[in-house]
Amino acid sequence: MGRMQKQKGSRREREFAALIGGQRVPLSGAAKHAGEAHTGDVTGLGLRWEVKARKDGFKTIYRWLEEEAVDALALKADRRDWIVVMPAELFKKLIEEGITDHRNA
Known part of the structure; x- marks a missing residue:
């Protein structure tokens, strides 16, 4: 690098x-x-x-969030775990209002 x-x-x-x-x-x-x-x-x-x-490496993800006018994306590849993508500010708000440590949930 x-x-x-x-x-x-x-x-x-x-x-x-x-x-x-x-x-x-x-x-x-x-x-x-x-x-x-x-x-x-x-x-x-x-x-x-x-x-x-990345300079422009995630443009599809941003486009899905913007064009679909949704709060978050749920993504899954075959034989892989689900992942969730959402704006950091929304995630921060959800965490601050609820669970603060996923290991103690």
Whole structure:
């Protein structure tokens, strides 16, 4: 990974951490490669987060949310678990009003 990509990734991790009131995991990329237990780029709202940013890599997902005028998407590939995609502000609101740690639910 080049320096510019690393800077962009770190910037997005800090941005997301601030959005959810969480914190960035220092050296998260290095911890993943070393096999340490502390994985993820950000912690917050009782969850560990991997943050991904692409110039235009998620345009289909954004289009589905916008064109269908829905709050969230439920996605599933064959033989894989369901995943849910929703705007972070909505997710934060739902978490703050309900369960704060999925492991203690």
